[in-house]
Amino acid sequence: MDGLTKFAPRPTGVGEMFQLLRDGKPRTRADLAQITGQARSTIAARIDVLVASGLLAPAGEATSTGGRPPGTFVFRADARIVLAVDLGATHVRLAVTDLATTVLAEQQETVTIADGPGAVLDRIADLAIALIASTGREITDLAAVGVGLPAPVDHTTGRPVSPPIMPGWHNADVPGHLRRRLHAPVLVDNDVNIMALGERHTEYPDVDHLLFVKIATGIGAGIISDGGLRRGAQGVGGDIGHIAVPRGSEVVCHCGNVGCLEAVASGGAIAAELTRAGVPAATGADVVALVRAGNGPATRAVREAGRTIGSVLAGCVSVLNPSVIVIGGNLASAGEDILAGIREVVYQRSLPVATQHLRIVASRSKGRAGIYGASVMAAESVLSPAAIEALIP
Amino acid sequence: MDGLTKFAPRPTGVGEMFQLLRDGKPRTRADLAQITGQARSTIAARIDVLVASGLLAPAGEATSTGGRPPGTFVFRADARIVLAVDLGATHVRLAVTDLATTVLAEQQETVTIADGPGAVLDRIADLAIALIASTGREITDLAAVGVGLPAPVDHTTGRPVSPPIMPGWHNADVPGHLRRRLHAPVLVDNDVNIMALGERHTEYPDVDHLLFVKIATGIGAGIISDGGLRRGAQGVGGDIGHIAVPRGSEVVCHCGNVGCLEAVASGGAIAAELTRAGVPAATGADVVALVRAGNGPATRAVREAGRTIGSVLAGCVSVLNPSVIVIGGNLASAGEDILAGIREVVYQRSLPVATQHLRIVASRSKGRAGIYGASVMAAESVLSPAAIEALIP
DNA sequence: CGACTTCCGCCGTTGGTCAATCAAAAGACT
DNA sequence: AGTCTTTTGATTGACCAACGGCGGAAGTCG
Numbered sequence: 004m005d006g007l008t009k010f011a012p013r014p015t016g017v018g019e020m021f022q023l024l025r026d027g028k029p030r031t032r033a034d035l036a037q038i039t040g041q042a043r044s045t046i047a048a049r050i051d052v053l054v055a056s057g058l059l060a061p062a063g064e065a066t067s068t069g070g071r072p073p074g075t076f077v078f079r080a081d082a083r084i085v086l087a088v089d090l091g092a093t094h095v096r097l098a099v100t101d102l103a104t105t106v107l108a109e110q111q112e113t114v115t116i117a118d119g120p121g122a123v124l125d126r127i128a129d130l131a132i133a134l135i136a137s138t139g140r141e142i143t144d145l146a147a148v149g150v151g152l153p154a155p156v157d158h159t160t161g162r163p164v165s166p167p168i169m170p171g172w173h174n175a176d177v178p179g180h181l182r183r184r185l186h187a188p189v190l191v192d193n194d195v196n197i198m199a200l201g202e203r204h205t206e207y208p209d210v211d212h213l214l215f216v217k218i219a220t221g222i223g224a225g226i227i228s229d230g231g232l233r234r235g236a237q238g239v240g241g242d243i244g245h246i247a248v249p250r251g252s253e254v255v256c257h258c259g260n261v262g263c264l265e266a267v268a269s270g271g272a273i274a275a276e277l278t279r280a281g282v283p284a285a286t287g288a289d290v291v292a293l294v295r296a297g298n299g300p301a302t303r304a305v306r307e308a309g310r311t312i313g314s315v316l317a318g319c320v321s322v323l324n325p326s327v328i329v330i331g332g333n334l335a336s337a338g339e340d341i342l343a344g345i346r347e348v349v350y351q352r353s354l355p356v357a358t359q360h361l362r363i364v365a366s367r368s369k370g371r372a373g374i375y376g377a378s379v380m381a382a383e384s385v386l387s388p389a390a391i392e393a394l395i396p
Numbered sequence: 397m398d399g400l401t402k403f404a405p406r407p408t409g410v411g412e413m414f415q416l417l418r419d420g421k422p423r424t425r426a427d428l429a430q431i432t433g434q435a436r437s438t439i440a441a442r443i444d445v446l447v448a449s450g451l452l453a454p455a456g457e458a459t460s461t462g463g464r465p466p467g468t469f470v471f472r473a474d475a476r477i478v479l480a481v482d483l484g485a486t487h488v489r490l491a492v493t494d495l496a497t498t499v500l501a502e503q504q505e506t507v508t509i510a511d512g513p514g515a516v517l518d519r520i521a522d523l524a525i526a527l528i529a530s531t532g533r534e535i536t537d538l539a540a541v542g543v544g545l546p547a548p549v550d551h552t553t554g555r556p557v558s559p560p561i562m563p564g565w566h567n568a569d570v571p572g573h574l575r576r577r578l579h580a581p582v583l584v585d586n587d588v589n590i591m592a593l594g595e596r597h598t599e600y601p602d603v604d605h606l607l608f609v610k611i612a613t614g615i616g617a618g619i620i621s622d623g624g625l626r627r628g629a630q631g632v633g634g635d636i637g638h639i640a641v642p643r644g645s646e647v648v649c650h651c652g653n654v655g656c657l658e659a660v661a662s663g664g665a666i667a668a669e670l671t672r673a674g675v676p677a678a679t680g681a682d683v684v685a686l687v688r689a690g691n692g693p694a695t696r697a698v699r700e701a702g703r704t705i706g707s708v709l710a711g712c713v714s715v716l717n718p719s720v721i722v723i724g725g726n727l728a729s730a731g732e733d734i735l736a737g738i739r740e741v742v743y744q745r746s747l748p749v750a751t752q753h754l755r756i757v758a759s760r761s762k763g764r765a766g767i768y769g770a771s772v773m774a775a776e777s778v779l780s781p782a783a784i785e786a787l788i789p
Numbered sequence: 790c791g792a793c794t795t796c797c798g799c800c801g802t803t804g805g806t807c808a809a810t811c812a813a814a815a816g817a818c819t
Numbered sequence: 820a821g822t823c824t825t826t827t828g829a830t831t832g833a834c835c836a837a838c839g840g841c842g843g844a845a846g847t848c849g
Binding site: 155164165211212224226228229231233234235236237238239240241242243245246247249258260314315317318319321322323324325326351352353354356357360 | 548557558604605617619621622624626627628629630631632633634635636638639640642651653707708710711712714715716717718719744745746747749750753
C-alpha cells in the first residue's frame with residue numbers, strides 16, 4: 004500500500020474547521036483542505052453549511068496562481084452580536100460587540116451595587132436593550148451575554164459566592180435573571196478572570212501563560228496557564244490580595260488578618276498612607292492624580308507599593324512561571340512608577356530561568372480589558388467547536 | 397427546550413470508550429452503550445477490537461436481572477508492562493508495573509549522578525532489563541518508560557534544562573538513550589511533577605486541584621490544576637524553594653539570592669541550623685532521626701521550618717486554591733511536627749473560602765510517589781484515547 | 790415446563806467522507 | 820487570437836462506520 008492513504012485519519016468536524024477561520028482572514032477551500040487534511044468535497048460541504056448559517060460569507064476571489072482564481076470565505080463576525088458587561092463596585096461598563104470582540108457601542112454608568120441583584124440587573128438589562136438598539140441591531144441578534152463581577156463566582160452556575168463587597172448578592176441567579184430579560188445565554192465570571200481573558204485575546208493571543216494583576220480598590224489576579232483560565236477548586240484562585248507581606252505586619256486588613264498585600268499596597272491603602280503623611284488623598288484615583296501632578300511623596304508611595312506587590316508577584320512567578328504579567332486596574336494608570344517597583348523586585352527575586360523570557364507590562368486596554376474578556380467569554384461559548392456542531396441541525 | 401433531548405450527541409471513539417474501563421471495574425456492553433450513548437452493535441464492535449488487541453478481556457457473566465445474563469469485560473492491566481524510574485541525587489528507584497500502576501517488581505540502587513548521563517542511563521537500562529526479567533516478563537512486553545529527574549525538564553523533548561545538581565546533564569537526550577536500550581517510548585519529567593501525578597493517581601483520583609510539596613534537600617512543588625499538571629512557560633513552575641521568606645534574610649542560598657525558603661527550611665538548612673546550635677546533624681535524614689528519637693531542639697526546628705514553609709504555601713493556596721496539599725520528601729517522614737507547623741500558618745493566613753475544603757496531608761506513598769507517577773505518566777501515553785485509536789489499524 | 794426477559798450476533802440501511810471525474814475560468818504560450 | 824495548461828468548483832459513486840431491527844440464545848419466573 005502507498006504511504007499517502009494514512010495521512011490524517013482524525014475526523015476534523017465542522018466546528019474545528021470553523022476555528023481556523025475565526026482569525027478573520029479569508030481562506031480558500033484549498034487552504035482549508037490543506038490544513039485539515041480533508042478532501043475538497045468535504046470542505047465544500049462544510050463551507051456550504053456554515054455559509055447557510057450566516058457565520059461564513061464569500062469574500063471575493065483570490066489572485067490566481069495560474070489557473071482559475073479561487074473563491075475565498077471569511078468569518079462573518081457581524082452575524083450576531085454579543086453583550087459584554089463589566090460590573091464594578093460603583094460603575095458598570097457595557098459594550099455591544101460583534102463575535103470577534105469588536106466594540107460596536109459602549110457605555111459607562113454609575114450603579115449602586117448595594118441595591119441588590121434585582122435592581123442592578125434590571126438596570127443593566129434596560130441599559131443593554133437601549134445600547135443594542137443604538138447600534139441598529141435587534142435583540143434577537145444577541146448571541147450571548149458575558150458578565151464580569153467584582154466577586155468570587157462559581158463559574159459553572161454563574162452565581163457569586165460570598166462576595167465581600169456585594170451585600171445581598173450571595174448565590175444570586177445572575178444568569179437566570181439576565182437571560183429572562185435578554186433571551187440569550189449568560190456567562191458570568193470574576194472580573195479579574197475576564198480581564199485576563201480580554202488582555203490575552205486582544206494583546207497576547209499566542210501567550211499561553213499569562214498573569215493579569217488588577218491593582219485598584221483591591222488587588223487580585225487572573226491566571227491563564229496552558230492556555231486556559233485556572234480558577235482553582237472553589238473558584239477563588241488568584242486571590243493574591245490577602246497574601247502576607249513583611250512590610251506592614253501591623254496593618255489590619257478588612258479580611259480580619261494582618262499584613263495582607265491589599266491592606267498595604269491597594270489604592271485605598273496608599274491613599275490612607277499619604278493622608279497620614281500629610282498629603283490628603285481619599286481614593287486610589289486621588290493617588291493617581293497626585294502622581295500625575297508630579298507629587299513626590301505620592302510617587303514614592305506608589306513605587307514602594309509596586310515593590311511590595313512585586314514581592315508577592317515574585318512568588319507567583321516562581322509558582323506559575325508565566326511569560327507575561329499584565330498590570331491593570333486604575334493604579335496601573337499612574338504611569339511607570341508602579342511597574343518599575345514591581346519589575347525591580349520580581350527580576351531580583353526570581354530565578355533567571357523564570358525571568359529571562361518574562362515580560363511585565365501595563366495593560367494596554369485602557370480599562371476595557373473586562374469588556375473584551377466578557378465578550379471573549381461569551382463569544383467563545385457560542386463559537387466553540389461543540390457549539391458550532393450543535394447548531395448545524 | 398427540555399433537558400433530555402440533548403443527552404450525549406458526542407461521538408465517542410474507541411479510545412474514549414476505553415477510558416471508561418480503565419478503572420478496572422467490569423462492564424457489560426449495555427453499561428457502555430448507556431454511558432456513551434452509542435448503539436449496542438457499535439459497542440460490541442469496539443469491544444471485539446479491544447479484546448483482540450489484548451487490552452480487554454471477558455470477565456464472566458454478571459447476575460441476570462430477569463433475562464439472559466450479560467457478559468462483562470475488564471481492562472487487562474497486565475497486557476503490557478511499564479518501567480518507572482525515579483532518579484534522585486544519590487539513588488535511583490526502579491519499578492516494573494502493569495498498566496494500572498500495580499508494582500510487579502521494585503528496586504533501589506545508589507548512583508552517582510555526576511557520572512553523567514551516559515554512564516547513569518546505561519546503568520539504569522541494565523538494572524531495568526534485569527528487573528523486567530525477574531518478573532518473568534519479556535522486554536517486548538514493555539509498553540513505555542517513565543522517568544523522573546531531579547531537575548527542570550522540557551517535557552516536550554524530555555531533556556533536562558540547566559539542572560543545578562546534575563552536572564553534565566544539560567540538554568542530555570534521556571529519552572533517546574533509554575529508547576535505544578529498551579525499545580519503548582520514554583517520557584521524562586521533573587521528579588516533583590511526577591510525584592504529584594503519582595499521589596493524585598493512587599490517593600486522590602477525584603481531586604482536580606492538588607499541590608504536591610517535596611521537602612528534602614531542596615523544596616519544590618508539583619501543581620495539578622483543573623486535572624492536569626501545570627508546568628509553566630519554561631517548565632519551571634512550582635519552584636517554591638526560592639521564594640523569599642521574612643525569616644532569615646541574612647541566609648545566602650546556593651541560587652545566589654538571600655532568604656530563599658530552601659535556604660531556611662530544607663533538610664540541609666535545618667541540619668546546619670541544628671549543628672550551629674550544638675546538635676550535630678549533617679543531612680535531612682539526620683534531622684529526621686533526631687526528631688524520631690525525641691530530640692527537643694530538632695523537633696522545634698522542624699516545626700519552625702514547617703511554619704516557614706506554611707507561610708509560602710499560604711500564598712500558594714491563595715493563588716492556586718487547591719483542594720489538597722500533599723507533603724512529601726524525606727522531611728515529611730519526620731512525623732506530624734512539620735505538618736503541624738504548615739497547617740498552623742496556612743489555616744491562619746489564608747481566607748476561609750480557600751481553606752474550608754482544604755486538606756493538608758502527608759504523602760501516603762512511603763517514598764513511592766515518584767515511581768507511581770512515572771508509571772502513570774508512561775501508561776497514560778500508551779492508553780490515552782489518541783494512542784488507543786492509533787494502534788487499532 | 791412454558792412464558793417472558795434480556796443479551797448477543799447478524800444484516801440491511803444510513804449518513805458522511807473520500808477519490809475520481811468533468812466543467813469552468815483564468816493565465817501562459819505559440 | 821487561439822490553444823494549452825493549470826487550478827478551482829461541482830457532481831458522482833464507492834466505501835466505511837455507526838445505527839437499529841431481527842431472530843436466536845440463555846437465562847429467570849410463575
